Amino acid sequence: RSGEMAKSTQLIDNDVFRAYATYTAIVLLKMMLMSLVTAYYRITRKAFVNPEDTASFGKGDSAKKYLRTDPDVERARRVHLNDLENIIPFVGIGLLYALSGPELSTALLHFRIFTGARILHTFAYLIPLPQPGRGLSWAVGYAVTFSMAYKVLKTVLFL
Amino acid sequence: RSGEMAKSTQLIDNDVFRAYATYTAIVLLKMMLMSLVTAYYRITRKAFVNPEDTASFGKGDSAKKYLRTDPDVERARRVHLNDLENIIPFVGIGLLYALSGPELSTALLHFRIFTGARILHTFAYLIPLPQPGRGLSWAVGYAVTFSMAYKVLKTVLFL
Amino acid sequence: RSGEMAKSTQLIDNDVFRAYATYTAIVLLKMMLMSLVTAYYRITRKAFVNPEDTASFGKGDSAKKYLRTDPDVERARRVHLNDLENIIPFVGIGLLYALSGPELSTALLHFRIFTGARILHTFAYLIPLPQPGRGLSWAVGYAVTFSMAYKVLKTVLFL
Numbered sequence A, B, C: 001r002s003g004e005m006a007k008s009t010q011l012i013d014n015d016v017f018r019a020y021a022t023y024t025a026i027v028l029l030k031m032m033l034m035s036l037v038t039a040y041y042r043i044t045r046k047a048f049v050n051p052e053d054t055a056s057f058g059k060g061d062s063a064k065k066y067l068r069t070d071p072d073v074e075r076a077r078r079v080h081l082n083d084l085e086n087i088i089p090f091v092g093i094g095l096l097y098a099l100s101g102p103e104l105s106t107a108l109l110h111f112r113i114f115t116g117a118r119i120l121h122t123f124a125y126l127i128p129l130p131q132p133g134r135g136l137s138w139a140v141g142y143a144v145t146f147s148m149a150y151k152v153l154k155t156v157l158f159l
Helices: A001-013 A015-044 A051-057 A073-100 A104-125 A133-155 B002-013 B016-044 B049-056 B071-099 B104-126 B133-156 C002-014 C015-044 C070-097 C104-126 C131-155
Strands: none
Touching: A001 A015, A001 A133, A001 C070, A015 A073, A015 A104, A015 C131, A051 C015, A073 A104, A073 B002, A073 B016, A073 B071, A073 C070, A133 B016, B002 B016, B016 B071, B016 B104, B071 B104, B071 B133, B071 C002, B071 C015, B071 C070, B104 B133, B133 C015, B133 C104, C002 C015, C015 C070, C015 C104, C070 C104, C070 C131, C104 C131
Protein backbone atom coordinates (compact mmCIF):
# COMPACT_ATOMS: atom_id res chain seq x y z
CA ARG A 1 0.00 0.00 0.00
CA SER A 2 3.00 2.31 -0.24
CA GLY A 3 1.61 3.90 -3.40
CA GLU A 4 -1.56 4.96 -1.63
CA MET A 5 0.39 6.26 1.32
CA ALA A 6 2.47 8.36 -1.08
CA LYS A 7 -0.73 9.72 -2.63
CA SER A 8 -2.16 10.94 0.65
CA THR A 9 1.21 12.39 1.57
CA GLN A 10 1.17 14.47 -1.61
CA LEU A 11 -1.81 16.44 -0.33
CA ILE A 12 0.21 17.47 2.72
CA ASP A 13 3.11 18.43 0.40
CA ASN A 14 0.95 20.99 -1.38
CA ASP A 15 1.99 24.44 -0.09
CA VAL A 16 -1.54 25.79 0.29
CA PHE A 17 -2.59 22.66 2.17
CA ARG A 18 0.51 22.84 4.40
CA ALA A 19 -0.36 26.45 5.24
CA TYR A 20 -3.95 25.43 5.96
CA ALA A 21 -2.77 22.59 8.21
CA THR A 22 -0.39 24.89 10.09
CA TYR A 23 -2.88 27.66 10.83
CA THR A 24 -5.70 25.21 11.55
CA ALA A 25 -3.54 23.42 14.13
CA ILE A 26 -2.65 26.80 15.69
CA VAL A 27 -6.24 28.08 16.01
CA LEU A 28 -7.54 24.70 17.27
CA LEU A 29 -4.77 24.61 19.91
CA LYS A 30 -5.69 28.21 20.86
CA MET A 31 -9.32 27.09 21.24
CA MET A 32 -8.27 24.09 23.36
CA LEU A 33 -6.23 26.39 25.63
CA MET A 34 -9.54 27.94 26.74
CA SER A 35 -10.23 24.72 28.70
CA LEU A 36 -7.10 25.41 30.75
CA VAL A 37 -8.00 29.10 31.23
CA THR A 38 -11.46 28.11 32.49
CA ALA A 39 -9.96 25.45 34.79
CA TYR A 40 -7.45 28.01 36.11
CA TYR A 41 -10.24 30.46 37.02
CA ARG A 42 -12.41 27.68 38.51
CA ILE A 43 -9.56 26.63 40.81
CA THR A 44 -8.25 30.11 41.79
CA ARG A 45 -11.79 31.57 42.22
CA LYS A 46 -13.08 28.35 43.83
CA ALA A 47 -16.18 28.34 41.59
CA PHE A 48 -17.38 24.91 40.48
CA VAL A 49 -20.49 23.46 38.93
CA ASN A 50 -20.28 19.72 39.72
CA PRO A 51 -20.71 18.59 43.36
CA GLU A 52 -18.07 15.87 42.86
CA ASP A 53 -15.50 18.59 42.01
CA THR A 54 -15.78 20.19 45.46
CA ALA A 55 -15.53 16.95 47.46
CA SER A 56 -11.89 17.68 48.36
CA PHE A 57 -13.03 20.87 50.17
CA GLY A 58 -14.91 18.84 52.77
CA LYS A 59 -18.47 17.61 53.13
CA GLY A 60 -21.86 19.29 53.34
CA ASP A 61 -22.20 23.08 53.44
CA SER A 62 -18.44 23.71 53.64
CA ALA A 63 -18.08 22.30 50.11
CA LYS A 64 -21.48 23.46 48.83
CA LYS A 65 -20.51 27.13 48.96
CA TYR A 66 -18.03 26.53 46.12
CA LEU A 67 -20.86 25.47 43.79
CA ARG A 68 -21.32 28.94 42.38
CA THR A 69 -20.76 31.04 39.28
CA ASP A 70 -17.88 33.52 39.04
CA PRO A 71 -17.60 36.40 36.53
CA ASP A 72 -14.08 35.39 35.41
CA VAL A 73 -15.09 31.75 34.90
CA GLU A 74 -18.17 32.77 32.91
CA ARG A 75 -16.09 35.14 30.79
CA ALA A 76 -13.57 32.39 29.95
CA ARG A 77 -16.47 30.07 29.04
CA ARG A 78 -17.91 32.73 26.70
CA VAL A 79 -14.54 33.05 24.93
CA HIS A 80 -14.49 29.27 24.49
CA LEU A 81 -18.03 29.18 23.08
CA ASN A 82 -17.24 32.09 20.76
CA ASP A 83 -14.22 30.11 19.53
CA LEU A 84 -16.44 27.10 18.82
CA GLU A 85 -18.83 29.34 16.88
CA ASN A 86 -16.10 30.96 14.77
CA ILE A 87 -13.00 28.75 14.60
CA ILE A 88 -14.87 25.58 13.61
CA PRO A 89 -16.50 27.19 10.52
CA PHE A 90 -13.00 28.45 9.60
CA VAL A 91 -11.62 24.90 9.84
CA GLY A 92 -14.44 23.40 7.73
CA ILE A 93 -14.67 26.13 5.08
CA GLY A 94 -10.88 26.57 5.10
CA LEU A 95 -10.39 22.90 4.14
CA LEU A 96 -12.70 23.28 1.13
CA TYR A 97 -11.01 26.58 0.29
CA ALA A 98 -7.53 25.01 0.43
CA LEU A 99 -8.73 22.28 -1.95
CA SER A 100 -10.35 24.78 -4.35
CA GLY A 101 -6.96 25.83 -5.74
CA PRO A 102 -6.44 29.40 -4.46
CA GLU A 103 -3.22 31.36 -5.02
CA LEU A 104 -0.74 30.62 -2.23
CA SER A 105 -0.31 34.31 -1.38
CA THR A 106 -4.10 34.88 -1.21
CA ALA A 107 -4.57 31.79 0.94
CA LEU A 108 -1.78 32.81 3.33
CA LEU A 109 -3.38 36.26 3.64
CA HIS A 110 -6.71 34.68 4.67
CA PHE A 111 -5.15 32.23 7.13
CA ARG A 112 -2.82 34.80 8.75
CA ILE A 113 -5.47 37.50 9.16
CA PHE A 114 -7.96 35.01 10.65
CA THR A 115 -5.40 33.60 13.10
CA GLY A 116 -4.24 37.06 14.16
CA ALA A 117 -7.82 38.28 14.58
CA ARG A 118 -8.81 35.33 16.79
CA ILE A 119 -5.75 35.72 19.02
CA LEU A 120 -6.55 39.44 19.37
CA HIS A 121 -10.20 38.53 20.08
CA THR A 122 -9.15 36.29 22.97
CA PHE A 123 -7.05 39.01 24.61
CA ALA A 124 -9.74 41.65 23.95
CA TYR A 125 -12.33 39.41 25.64
CA LEU A 126 -10.25 38.24 28.61
CA ILE A 127 -8.57 41.55 29.63
CA PRO A 128 -11.22 42.99 28.64
CA LEU A 129 -10.40 45.80 26.21
CA PRO A 130 -13.03 48.52 25.72
CA GLN A 131 -15.34 48.01 22.78
CA PRO A 132 -15.17 48.03 19.77
CA GLY A 133 -11.86 46.12 20.25
CA ARG A 134 -13.50 42.74 20.70
CA GLY A 135 -16.23 43.45 18.17
CA LEU A 136 -13.78 44.43 15.43
CA SER A 137 -11.48 41.44 15.97
CA TRP A 138 -14.55 39.18 15.83
CA ALA A 139 -15.78 40.85 12.60
CA VAL A 140 -12.41 40.49 10.87
CA GLY A 141 -12.32 36.73 11.50
CA TYR A 142 -15.95 36.44 10.41
CA ALA A 143 -15.26 38.34 7.17
CA VAL A 144 -12.26 36.13 6.34
CA THR A 145 -14.40 32.98 6.67
CA PHE A 146 -17.13 34.52 4.48
CA SER A 147 -14.54 35.43 1.87
CA MET A 148 -13.26 31.82 1.77
CA ALA A 149 -16.85 30.48 1.57
CA TYR A 150 -17.53 32.81 -1.38
CA LYS A 151 -14.44 31.48 -3.21
CA VAL A 152 -15.50 27.87 -2.47
CA LEU A 153 -19.06 28.36 -3.73
CA LYS A 154 -17.84 30.26 -6.83
CA THR A 155 -15.40 27.42 -7.65
CA VAL A 156 -17.37 24.25 -6.86
CA LEU A 157 -21.09 25.13 -6.85
CA PHE A 158 -22.98 21.87 -7.45
CA LEU A 159 -26.53 21.98 -6.11
CA ARG B 1 4.79 21.57 -7.47
CA SER B 2 2.20 21.96 -10.24
CA GLY B 3 1.63 18.21 -10.31
CA GLU B 4 0.67 18.16 -6.65
CA MET B 5 -1.54 21.19 -7.08
CA ALA B 6 -3.34 19.40 -9.91
CA LYS B 7 -3.81 16.37 -7.67
CA SER B 8 -5.50 18.31 -4.90
CA THR B 9 -7.62 20.09 -7.48
CA GLN B 10 -8.87 16.73 -8.73
CA LEU B 11 -10.60 16.06 -5.41
CA ILE B 12 -12.61 19.23 -5.83
CA ASP B 13 -13.44 18.20 -9.43
CA ASN B 14 -15.13 15.01 -8.19
CA ASP B 15 -18.89 15.58 -8.41
CA VAL B 16 -19.72 14.04 -5.03
CA PHE B 17 -17.00 16.12 -3.38
CA ARG B 18 -18.20 19.27 -5.15
CA ALA B 19 -21.73 18.62 -3.88
CA TYR B 20 -20.36 18.02 -0.37
CA ALA B 21 -18.37 21.27 -0.52
CA THR B 22 -21.40 23.22 -1.73
CA TYR B 23 -23.83 22.02 0.94
CA THR B 24 -21.21 22.18 3.69
CA ALA B 25 -20.47 25.81 2.83
CA ILE B 26 -24.22 26.56 2.87
CA VAL B 27 -24.96 24.97 6.27
CA LEU B 28 -21.82 26.47 7.86
CA LEU B 29 -22.81 29.93 6.57
CA LYS B 30 -26.33 29.33 7.96
CA MET B 31 -24.79 28.45 11.32
CA MET B 32 -22.58 31.58 11.23
CA LEU B 33 -25.66 33.73 10.51
CA MET B 34 -26.89 32.85 14.02
CA SER B 35 -24.18 35.16 15.39
CA LEU B 36 -25.82 38.05 13.54
CA VAL B 37 -29.32 37.01 14.69
CA THR B 38 -28.15 36.94 18.32
CA ALA B 39 -26.39 40.30 17.92
CA TYR B 40 -29.56 41.76 16.36
CA TYR B 41 -31.66 40.66 19.35
CA ARG B 42 -29.03 41.84 21.85
CA ILE B 43 -29.04 45.33 20.31
CA THR B 44 -32.80 45.71 19.71
CA ARG B 45 -33.74 44.19 23.11
CA LYS B 46 -30.83 45.94 24.86
CA ALA B 47 -29.81 42.73 26.64
CA PHE B 48 -26.07 42.25 27.08
CA VAL B 49 -23.79 40.03 29.10
CA ASN B 50 -20.44 41.88 29.13
CA PRO B 51 -20.18 45.15 31.12
CA GLU B 52 -17.88 46.62 28.44
CA ASP B 53 -20.68 46.19 25.87
CA THR B 54 -23.01 48.58 27.72
CA ALA B 55 -20.43 51.33 28.28
CA SER B 56 -21.93 53.43 25.46
CA PHE B 57 -25.25 53.58 27.40
CA GLY B 58 -23.64 55.63 30.19
CA LYS B 59 -21.99 54.78 33.49
CA GLY B 60 -23.11 53.05 36.67
CA ASP B 61 -26.71 51.95 37.12
CA SER B 62 -27.97 53.49 33.87
CA ALA B 63 -25.80 51.00 31.94
CA LYS B 64 -26.06 48.14 34.44
CA LYS B 65 -29.76 47.60 33.76
CA TYR B 66 -28.88 46.36 30.25
CA LEU B 67 -26.85 43.47 31.70
CA ARG B 68 -29.76 41.07 31.59
CA THR B 69 -31.10 38.04 29.76
CA ASP B 70 -33.86 38.33 27.19
CA PRO B 71 -36.07 35.46 25.91
CA ASP B 72 -35.40 36.25 22.23
CA VAL B 73 -31.63 36.45 22.78
CA GLU B 74 -31.62 33.16 24.67
CA ARG B 75 -33.71 31.52 21.95
CA ALA B 76 -31.30 32.63 19.22
CA ARG B 77 -28.39 31.31 21.32
CA ARG B 78 -30.13 27.92 21.65
CA VAL B 79 -30.55 27.71 17.86
CA HIS B 80 -26.83 28.46 17.48
CA LEU B 81 -25.83 25.78 20.02
CA ASN B 82 -28.19 23.27 18.37
CA ASP B 83 -26.48 24.06 15.05
CA LEU B 84 -23.06 23.38 16.61
CA GLU B 85 -24.35 20.06 17.97
CA ASN B 86 -25.83 18.93 14.63
CA ILE B 87 -24.17 20.72 11.70
CA ILE B 88 -20.60 19.99 12.83
CA PRO B 89 -21.14 16.19 12.94
CA PHE B 90 -22.67 16.49 9.45
CA VAL B 91 -19.55 18.31 8.20
CA GLY B 92 -17.17 15.74 9.72
CA ILE B 93 -19.09 12.58 8.84
CA GLY B 94 -20.12 14.05 5.48
CA LEU B 95 -16.46 14.48 4.49
CA LEU B 96 -15.73 10.82 5.22
CA TYR B 97 -18.96 9.85 3.44
CA ALA B 98 -18.04 11.88 0.34
CA LEU B 99 -14.66 10.11 0.26
CA SER B 100 -16.21 6.65 0.72
CA GLY B 101 -17.44 6.56 -2.89
CA PRO B 102 -21.26 6.88 -2.65
CA GLU B 103 -23.49 7.16 -5.71
CA LEU B 104 -23.84 10.82 -6.72
CA SER B 105 -27.64 10.67 -6.58
CA THR B 106 -27.64 9.07 -3.11
CA ALA B 107 -25.12 11.61 -1.84
CA LEU B 108 -27.12 14.54 -3.22
CA LEU B 109 -30.25 13.15 -1.53
CA HIS B 110 -28.45 13.09 1.84
CA PHE B 111 -26.95 16.57 1.46
CA ARG B 112 -30.17 18.21 0.21
CA ILE B 113 -32.44 16.68 2.87
CA PHE B 114 -30.01 17.63 5.65
CA THR B 115 -29.67 21.22 4.41
CA GLY B 116 -33.42 21.62 3.98
CA ALA B 117 -34.12 20.12 7.42
CA ARG B 118 -31.67 22.45 9.18
CA ILE B 119 -33.07 25.56 7.45
CA LEU B 120 -36.60 24.46 8.46
CA HIS B 121 -35.32 23.80 12.00
CA THR B 122 -34.02 27.36 12.27
CA PHE B 123 -37.37 28.87 11.24
CA ALA B 124 -39.31 26.42 13.44
CA TYR B 125 -37.16 27.43 16.43
CA LEU B 126 -37.08 31.20 15.86
CA ILE B 127 -40.74 31.82 14.93
CA PRO B 128 -41.48 29.45 16.92
CA LEU B 129 -43.71 26.91 15.19
CA PRO B 130 -45.79 24.59 17.41
CA GLN B 131 -44.21 21.21 18.14
CA PRO B 132 -43.53 18.71 16.63
CA GLY B 133 -42.35 21.05 13.85
CA ARG B 134 -38.97 21.76 15.38
CA GLY B 135 -38.59 18.20 16.72
CA LEU B 136 -39.26 16.60 13.33
CA SER B 137 -36.90 18.88 11.42
CA TRP B 138 -34.20 18.12 14.02
CA ALA B 139 -34.84 14.35 13.74
CA VAL B 140 -34.60 14.37 9.93
CA GLY B 141 -31.18 16.04 9.99
CA TYR B 142 -30.05 13.67 12.75
CA ALA B 143 -31.19 10.61 10.75
CA VAL B 144 -29.36 11.78 7.62
CA THR B 145 -26.08 12.09 9.55
CA PHE B 146 -26.59 8.62 11.08
CA SER B 147 -27.25 7.18 7.62
CA MET B 148 -23.98 8.66 6.31
CA ALA B 149 -22.07 7.39 9.37
CA TYR B 150 -23.46 3.89 8.75
CA LYS B 151 -22.24 3.98 5.14
CA VAL B 152 -18.79 5.23 6.26
CA LEU B 153 -18.38 2.51 8.90
CA LYS B 154 -19.63 -0.20 6.50
CA THR B 155 -17.12 0.93 3.86
CA VAL B 156 -13.97 1.70 5.84
CA LEU B 157 -14.21 -0.09 9.20
CA PHE B 158 -10.64 -0.46 10.51
CA LEU B 159 -10.51 -0.81 14.27
CA ARG C 1 -15.16 11.02 -14.34
CA SER C 2 -14.45 7.48 -13.19
CA GLY C 3 -10.73 8.30 -12.93
CA GLU C 4 -11.35 11.07 -10.45
CA MET C 5 -13.74 8.92 -8.45
CA ALA C 6 -11.04 6.28 -8.22
CA LYS C 7 -8.59 8.91 -7.02
CA SER C 8 -10.76 10.06 -4.16
CA THR C 9 -11.47 6.45 -3.25
CA GLN C 10 -7.74 5.81 -2.87
CA LEU C 11 -7.59 8.15 0.13
CA ILE C 12 -10.20 6.02 1.88
CA ASP C 13 -8.19 2.89 0.98
CA ASN C 14 -5.18 4.15 2.93
CA ASP C 15 -5.06 2.21 6.21
CA VAL C 16 -4.26 5.22 8.41
CA PHE C 17 -7.08 7.19 6.80
CA ARG C 18 -9.49 4.27 7.20
CA ALA C 19 -8.61 4.07 10.89
CA TYR C 20 -9.10 7.85 11.21
CA ALA C 21 -12.50 7.60 9.47
CA THR C 22 -13.59 4.72 11.71
CA TYR C 23 -12.69 6.34 15.04
CA THR C 24 -13.91 9.77 13.93
CA ALA C 25 -17.32 8.31 13.02
CA ILE C 26 -17.44 6.54 16.41
CA VAL C 27 -16.63 9.62 18.53
CA LEU C 28 -18.95 11.87 16.49
CA LEU C 29 -21.78 9.34 16.92
CA LYS C 30 -21.00 9.23 20.65
CA MET C 31 -21.22 13.04 20.76
CA MET C 32 -24.53 12.97 18.87
CA LEU C 33 -25.93 10.44 21.37
CA MET C 34 -25.74 13.19 24.01
CA SER C 35 -28.71 14.86 22.28
CA LEU C 36 -30.77 11.74 23.03
CA VAL C 37 -29.50 11.57 26.64
CA THR C 38 -30.49 15.20 27.20
CA ALA C 39 -33.90 14.63 25.57
CA TYR C 40 -34.41 11.53 27.76
CA TYR C 41 -33.74 13.53 30.95
CA ARG C 42 -35.90 16.46 29.76
CA ILE C 43 -38.85 14.12 29.19
CA THR C 44 -38.47 11.91 32.29
CA ARG C 45 -37.67 14.88 34.60
CA LYS C 46 -40.25 17.09 32.85
CA ALA C 47 -37.77 19.98 32.62
CA PHE C 48 -38.02 22.07 29.45
CA VAL C 49 -36.76 25.41 28.27
CA ASN C 50 -39.05 26.30 25.33
CA PRO C 51 -42.70 27.19 26.10
CA GLU C 52 -43.83 25.42 22.89
CA ASP C 53 -42.33 22.16 24.24
CA THR C 54 -44.71 22.08 27.23
CA ALA C 55 -47.89 22.85 25.27
CA SER C 56 -48.97 19.19 25.42
CA PHE C 57 -49.05 19.42 29.26
CA GLY C 58 -51.94 21.87 29.14
CA LYS C 59 -52.21 25.67 29.10
CA GLY C 60 -51.11 28.43 31.46
CA ASP C 61 -49.59 27.66 34.85
CA SER C 62 -50.10 23.87 34.60
CA ALA C 63 -47.62 23.83 31.69
CA LYS C 64 -45.43 26.71 32.93
CA LYS C 65 -44.19 24.73 35.93
CA TYR C 66 -42.28 22.43 33.55
CA LEU C 67 -40.20 25.37 32.28
CA ARG C 68 -37.39 24.76 34.75
CA THR C 69 -33.84 23.50 35.01
CA ASP C 70 -33.04 20.03 36.33
CA PRO C 71 -29.63 18.84 37.61
CA ASP C 72 -29.62 15.72 35.40
CA VAL C 73 -30.55 17.70 32.28
CA GLU C 74 -27.86 20.31 33.01
CA ARG C 75 -25.29 17.56 33.59
CA ALA C 76 -26.09 15.91 30.25
CA ARG C 77 -25.79 19.31 28.55
CA ARG C 78 -22.36 19.84 30.14
CA VAL C 79 -21.18 16.46 28.80
CA HIS C 80 -22.39 17.48 25.35
CA LEU C 81 -20.58 20.85 25.50
CA ASN C 82 -17.42 19.16 26.78
CA ASP C 83 -17.63 16.80 23.79
CA LEU C 84 -17.92 19.76 21.41
CA GLU C 85 -14.86 21.34 23.05
CA ASN C 86 -12.73 18.18 22.84
CA ILE C 87 -14.00 15.84 20.11
CA ILE C 88 -14.14 18.53 17.39
CA PRO C 89 -10.45 19.50 17.80
CA PHE C 90 -9.65 15.76 17.61
CA VAL C 91 -11.58 15.46 14.34
CA GLY C 92 -9.87 18.52 12.78
CA ILE C 93 -6.33 17.86 14.01
CA GLY C 94 -6.76 14.09 13.47
CA LEU C 95 -7.52 14.65 9.77
CA LEU C 96 -4.31 16.65 9.31
CA TYR C 97 -2.43 14.04 11.37
CA ALA C 98 -3.76 11.18 9.24
CA LEU C 99 -2.59 13.03 6.11
CA SER C 100 0.86 13.78 7.59
CA GLY C 101 2.02 10.19 7.06
CA PRO C 102 2.26 8.70 10.58
CA GLU C 103 3.09 5.05 11.23
CA LEU C 104 -0.12 2.98 11.23
CA SER C 105 0.60 1.53 14.69
CA THR C 106 1.29 4.99 16.17
CA ALA C 107 -1.85 6.42 14.58
CA LEU C 108 -3.99 3.53 15.87
CA LEU C 109 -2.58 4.08 19.35
CA HIS C 110 -3.62 7.75 19.26
CA PHE C 111 -7.11 7.06 17.88
CA ARG C 112 -7.85 4.17 20.25
CA ILE C 113 -6.68 5.94 23.39
CA PHE C 114 -8.64 9.08 22.51
CA THR C 115 -11.82 7.12 21.77
CA GLY C 116 -11.52 5.07 24.96
CA ALA C 117 -10.81 8.16 27.06
CA ARG C 118 -13.85 10.03 25.73
CA ILE C 119 -16.17 7.06 26.34
CA LEU C 120 -14.81 6.77 29.89
CA HIS C 121 -15.25 10.54 30.32
CA THR C 122 -18.93 10.29 29.41
CA PHE C 123 -19.58 7.56 31.98
CA ALA C 124 -17.46 9.35 34.62
CA TYR C 125 -19.48 12.54 34.07
CA LEU C 126 -22.96 10.98 33.89
CA ILE C 127 -22.75 8.47 36.78
CA PRO C 128 -20.86 10.55 38.22
CA LEU C 129 -17.64 8.88 39.36
CA PRO C 130 -15.62 10.58 42.11
CA GLN C 131 -12.84 12.84 40.91
CA PRO C 132 -10.17 12.55 39.54
CA GLY C 133 -11.92 9.96 37.32
CA ARG C 134 -13.50 12.50 35.02
CA GLY C 135 -10.50 14.84 35.17
CA LEU C 136 -8.05 12.12 34.17
CA SER C 137 -10.14 10.79 31.29
CA TRP C 138 -10.47 14.38 30.02
CA ALA C 139 -6.70 14.97 30.34
CA VAL C 140 -5.83 11.79 28.41
CA GLY C 141 -7.99 12.79 25.43
CA TYR C 142 -6.57 16.32 25.58
CA ALA C 143 -2.98 14.99 25.60
CA VAL C 144 -3.63 12.73 22.59
CA THR C 145 -4.92 15.67 20.55
CA PHE C 146 -1.88 17.77 21.56
CA SER C 147 0.43 14.93 20.54
CA MET C 148 -1.20 14.75 17.10
CA ALA C 149 -1.01 18.56 16.71
CA TYR C 150 2.71 18.45 17.56
CA LYS C 151 3.30 15.81 14.85
CA VAL C 152 1.29 17.88 12.33
CA LEU C 153 3.18 21.10 13.05
CA LYS C 154 6.56 19.29 12.99
CA THR C 155 5.71 17.74 9.60
CA VAL C 156 3.98 20.54 7.71
CA LEU C 157 4.92 23.85 9.36
CA PHE C 158 4.38 26.58 6.74
CA LEU C 159 3.77 29.99 8.28
